[in-house]
Amino acid sequence: MRYEPIDPQLFITNRARLRSLLPPNSLVVLNANDVIPTNADGTLVPICASDLFYLTGVEQEQTILVMYPDADEAKHREILFVREPTAENQLWEGHKLTKQEARKISGIANIQWLPEFPRLFHRLMCECEHVYLNTNEHKRAVIEVETREARFVADTLRRYPLHDYRRLAPLMHRLRSIKSDIEIALLQKACDVTGAGFRRVLGFVQPGVLECEVEAELAHEFIRHGCRFAYPPIIGSGANACCLHYVSNSNVCRDREVLLLDVAAAYANYNADLTRTIPVNGRFTRRQRRVYDAVLRVLRQCIAGLTPGKRIRDWQKDAEQLIEKELVDLGLLTMNEIRRQDPEQPAFRKYFMHGVGHPLGLDVHDVGITTEPLQAGWVMTVEPGIYIAEEGLGVRLENDVLITADGPVDLMADIPIEAEEIEELMNTRKRAKPLMSAAQSRNGIDGHRRKAGRKPANRLVKS
Numbered sequence: 001m002r003y004e005p006i007d008p009q010l011f012i013t014n015r016a017r018l019r020s021l022l023p024p025n026s027l028v029v030l031n032a033n034d035v036i037p038t039n040a041d042g043t044l045v046p047i048c049a050s051d052l053f054y055l056t057g058v059e060q061e062q063t064i065l066v067m068y069p070d071a072d073e074a075k076h077r078e079i080l081f082v083r084e085p086t087a088e089n090q091l092w093e094g095h096k097l098t099k100q101e102a103r104k105i106s107g108i109a110n111i112q113w114l115p116e117f118p119r120l121f122h123r124l125m126c127e128c129e130h131v132y133l134n135t136n137e138h139k140r141a142v143i144e145v146e147t148r149e150a151r152f153v154a155d156t157l158r159r160y161p162l163h164d165y166r167r168l169a170p171l172m173h174r175l176r177s178i179k180s181d182i183e184i185a186l187l188q189k190a191c192d193v194t195g196a197g198f199r200r201v202l203g204f205v206q207p208g209v210l211e212c213e214v215e216a217e218l219a220h221e222f223i224r225h226g227c228r229f230a231y232p233p234i235i236g237s238g239a240n241a242c243c244l245h246y247v248s249n250s251n252v253c254r255d256r257e258v259l260l261l262d263v264a265a266a267y268a269n270y271n272a273d274l275t276r277t278i279p280v281n282g283r284f285t286r287r288q289r290r291v292y293d294a295v296l297r298v299l300r301q302c303i304a305g306l307t308p309g310k311r312i313r314d315w316q317k318d319a320e321q322l323i324e325k326e327l328v329d330l331g332l333l334t335m336n337e338i339r340r341q342d343p344e345q346p347a348f349r350k351y352f353m354h355g356v357g358h359p360l361g362l363d364v365h366d367v368g369i370t371t372e373p374l375q376a377g378w379v380m381t382v383e384p385g386i387y388i389a390e391e392g393l394g395v396r397l398e399n400d401v402l403i404t405a406d407g408p409v410d411l412m413a414d415i416p417i418e419a420e421e422i423e424e425l426m427n428t429r430k431r432a433k434p435l436m437s438a439a440q441s442r443n444g445i446d447g448h449r450r451k452a453g454r455k456p457a458n459r460l461v462k463s
Contacts, residue, residue, distance in 0.1 A: 001059070002226035003268040008107035010182045011057045014175065015078065018055065019069045021171050027128035028067040028168060029121070029156075034148045035061050049149075050362040051134055051172045053269055056080060056106040060097055064117055065108075068124050075110045076124060084113040130164045131156070137169040138367060169367075176361060177368040178377035183270065183361065184402060187379060188411055190227065190272035191400055193265040195415035197221040198276055202422065203429035207255040207280055211235040215249050218263050227265035230272055231364050234262035237280060241394030242387040244354060253280045258288055260394055264364075271364045273381045274412060275398035282426035284419055288393065291386050292419055294326035295395045298384040299417075302356055303401055306380055306408040309373045312357075319356035319384055324348045332388065351388060357381045360400055378403045379411070 022028070030052045036044040048059035056065055064081040071077045083089065085096035099111040112120065125131070133153045136143060143150075157165065179187070197218040204217050214235050222228060236246040237253040241260035253259050257280045264272035277292060279285075284292060302319050324346075327333040333347050341347045359368040360379045368378065380403065385396030399412040416422050 001268075002228075004226075005105070006057055006186070006268060007182060008057060008105060010180060011055060011105075012107040013180065015055050015067065017175050018171060019067070021174075022069060022132070023130055025070050025128055026068075026130040026132060026166075027124055028065075028132040029152070030055065030065045030134050030168070031148045031152050032061050032063040048269055050176075050269070050367075051168075054172070054176055054362060056108065058082070058097070058102060058106055059269070062114060064114070066117075066121065066124065068128060070128075071124065072127065076120070078108045079110045079112055079120065080106055080108045081112050081114050081117045084115075125156075125160050125163070128163070130166055131160075132166050132168040132171070134168040134172070137167070137173070138363075138365065139370075140365065170369075173367040173369055176366065177359060178375060179361060179379055179402070180377075184379070184411075186268050186270040187272065187361070187400070190230070190265050190267040190270050191274075191411045191415070193222060193225045193227045193267060194263070194272040194274045195412065196225065197263065197265065198261070198274065198415055199425065201261065202278065202416070202425040205253060205259060205278060205280060205426065206282070207253060209253050211237055211240070211249040211251050211253060211259075214253070214259070214261070215263075222265045225265070225267075227267045230264040230266040234260065234275075236260045236394070239389070239392040239394075241277065241396075242389045242392070243394075244387075255281050256285060258284070258393060258395065260396055262396065262398070269362055271360060271362070271366075272412075273360055273364055273383075273398060273400055274415065275383055275385075275396045276415075276417065276422075277395045277397065278422055278426065283423055287391070288395070289419055290330060291388070291393060291395045292397075294330060295384055295386055295397050296417065296419075298322045298326060299382055299397045299399065302382045302384060303399065303408050303410060306374065306382070306401055306403050308376050308403060308405060311373050312370050315374075316356050320346070320348060320352070323352045323384060323386065326386070327351055330386075332386075351386050352384065353387075354383075354385070356384055374403055376403055376405045 032052055033047055033049045035046050038044060046061045052063060052065055053059060060082060062083050066079045069077055080102055082097050082102050085098060090096055102111045103109060134149050200221045201214050201217050205214060215233050218233060232247045234246050235249045236243060237251055237259045238257040240246045240251060241258060258277050259280050260277045262275040264274045279288060298319060301322055305315055305318055327348055328335060332351055337347050357380045359366040360381050380401050381398055382401055383396060383398035387394040397417060399410050402409040402411055416425060
């Protein structure tokens with residue numbers, strides 16, 4: 001793993017919290033995610049199963065967790081099944097967990113190799129009454145490919161049709177919504193590395209650089225700190241800033257445009273989520289600054305509105321009313337248009353068409369009981385925006401905020417957001433040596449710029 005070991009007490013406590021929600025004589029089973037095939041014999045880098053990681057700290061493929069708190073034999077109350085580290089799989093795939101390592105990471109005493117699972121699972125199914133199986137129940141998920149968990153659910157229902165089956169997802173959503181101190185520290189680390197990446201690109205962006213070159217600067221900063229991208233980076237200049245999930249990152253950043261950066265790091269599988277909008281040439285135009293300041297005002301008011309007991313739908317409505325007022329002040333809407341609007345299609349949606357925030361944690365769009373009031377311990381993104389397609393101008397700002405009984409805590413408070421600070425940092429960057437030789441630069445990336453009549457970018461090395 002690229003990150004520092006996590007105190008196993010986190011996972012021990014998480015399992016204890018889950019046990020407290022189970023009725024007597026209940027069995028719980030969770031599976032790792034599939035290793036996803038690509039083309040030919042290729043596969044994607046394995047993505048850890050968030051619920052399994054939450055309860056064990058284990059990321060390894062094919063892992064299975066079984067919890068049976070009321071098992072007759074104490075050793076059967078928690079069992080973790082992992083792949084045996086054979087010489088062959090370690091030769092081709094690298095290190096696999098030993099039983100001792102799995103025990104140290106998870107705090108689970110009983111570690112078994114995977115071939116033992118069918119026998120022990122059958123025995124425990126013959127003893128238990130209620131069976132909790134896991135599924136992906138995110139409201140926005142579109143699931144067209146059968147997952148490892150789905151195959152396991154289907155096979156278990158076929159083989160043991162008379163048990164009382166229950167959904168594990170609602171319990172996991174409730175547990176994962178409230179972040180512990182250890183989790184908040186991991187999220188803060190992801191936010192801090194994200195901030196370092198943002199500061200790096202403030203010293204790099206200038207007219208002529210490619211969006212993908214900005215992506216490379218961020219990748220350098222994230223990876224050297226043991227992180228990865230939390231999600232495919234959105235790096236959109238000019239009109240691309242108006243595309244909410246733009247990921248091509250292939251255009252040239254031009255003078256007098258803004259560059260929207262929706263990029264963040266993930267550390268130990270905990271995800272940050274940041275958006276900043278910066279002027280490519282280091283100075284906002286008057287119009288860009290007015291839109292920027294409008295979005296920043298809404299961001300701050302929405303952060304202040306994150307209080308325990310508030311419902312997300314009411315928080316969203318507050319944000320929309322704030323945006324609506326700013327749009328009028330910017331001359332994008334009139335009060336007459338607002339009075340005549342269709343309530344089902346309000347006028348502001350032309351310029352602000354998405355939610356103002358979402359839960360954050362082991363998933364970027366994290367699970368949670370979002371129909372219930374906000375609670376202390378939730379971490380929410382706050383991301384208002386104004387997108388003016390006809391002007392090729394999009395501005396979105398986003399910070400990650402911990403809700404507490406004493407008021408919201410901005411986990412990204414140290415990341416530059418004031419327009420003046422961004423301009424100052426962009427315009428006081430230090431000149432350094434090129435990243436590549438002059439010959440490489442002329443014959444490589446910059447060649448196509450010259451053909452298109454654009455000046456080559458001045459590459460900068462940042463520590």
